[in-house]
Amino acid sequence: MSNLQIGLAIAGGVVLAAVVAHGAWSSRRNTPRQAQPEPNRDAAADGPREPVMGDMVFDNQPMSVPSLARRSAMDSLIDVIATVALDGPTMVVSGEAAIAAMPATRRAGSKPYAIEGYNVHTQAWEAPMPGQRYSSFQAGVQLANRSGALNEIEYSEFVVKTQAFADAINATPEFPEMLEEVARARELDQFASAHDAQLGFTIRARNASWSPGYVQQNAAHLGFVAGGIPGRMVLPASAQGMAPVLVLGFDSQAALAEDPAQSAIRDIALHLDVAQVDRAEQPFERMREVAAGLAQTMDGVVTDDNGQLLTAQTMDQIGVELQTLYDTLEQRDLAAGSLLARRLFA
Known part of the structure; x- marks a missing residue:
């Protein structure tokens, strides 16, 4: 092999090596960056997950309620609240009966709807539970959320659901005036939106x-x-x-x-x-x-x-x-x- 042939072979090898190196560099540059191995991180990988909140649901968002709360989760600041008085001062309703009488859905239109009973033993407002006894009830619907303000149709659905519950447990509901509550809902919605x-x-x-x-x-x-x-x-x-x-x-x-x-x-x-x-x-x-x-x-x-x-x-x-x-x-x-x-x- 002549010196010229040897030189051309070496030059060709250099060019080939450069092409291969450039291809590898381009591949590394275009490949997404990868996680690096870390010692003793197996436990962390299987560790805490996204917090699971409590079982009270508003607008399809789970909401946690402190387990030691002694007062109602409803609040007149953001809820319409109707009292549901039992027909008789000495009457009580079992948790099982109250649960059976509750509506199938916990919404009035797009607004969260809830019923609470006053537990005669713990003297606390709570969602009715089996094995408990209740001396009175209250129903509430939220005035506003990110879907907007409570409207007349939703208020009417709130009334219908609450009246059906009251009839089933021999009780009488008392509702706030609709137009006043709807106006209050609009004001709250305006504040929240702003x-x-x-x-x-x-x-x-x-x-x-x-x-x-x-x-x-x-x-x-x-x-x-x-x-x-x-x-x-x-x-x-x-x-x-x-x-x-x-x-x-x-x-x-x-x-x-x-x-x-x-x-x-x-x-x-x-x-x-x-x-x-x-x-x-x-x-x-x-x-x-x-x-x-x-x-x-x-x-x-x-x-x-x-x-x-x-x-x-x-x-x-x-x-x-x-x-x-x-x-x-x-x-x-x-x-x-x-x-x-x-x-x-x-």
Whole structure:
């Protein structure tokens, strides 16, 4: 073989090696970033899940009710309440009879509907339970929620359901005046609509995309746990049973892919439902910290829903406005994170 042939062979080998190297580099660049093995994290992987709230349901959102509460869960601030008096001062109704008489659904139109009995033994208002005895009852329907204000048709359904319950247990209901309650519902709905804040940040990848495992691993380092649906993680509140402080979401199809490691995620969303989270949790401050932390570790940027970069000045202004909102809600006895606020803003 001549020197020329040897030179051409070497040059060809160099070119081939360069092509192979470039292909490998391109492949690595386009492959979603993967989660890295971490020792002793098996327990964490099987650990806490999204909080499961109590068994009282409003607007299809489970709501926790403190197990030691001694007063009614209904409140005239956000509920229409009708008294249901038994026909006789010494009469009592068993829990089984009350349950059998209750309507099949716990809604009047789009509004939550509930019946409570006054337990003669515990002297507390509660949803009727087997084995208990009740000396009186009350029925309530919520004045407003995120679906709007209670209207005349929904009020009429509330009356029909309550009257049927009263007839079944030999009792007499007494209802507030409809037009007054509907007007009160509209006023409450106007207040709620003007003070309902839901904040969203988006973390977008600068260069390489992310795999679901990579997102989950980095979010877990900041305290997030798996949510109830694919592509959702939550930052739990400090008190068990409360709504999560923050919700992190990404493409559910990527999470459900046959090979999630090859699923490419280019953005994730952080969500804060202000009225649902106690002010003491400092949810917005934690939202900023989480967003900054994820952006730094995952090589991303923080934007709004329209893709505009969020500056520190913009976030500071949002924080100031939120403090005013918290004060307003508290002045109305609807403090963020309270049971009444969680029901109204649901």
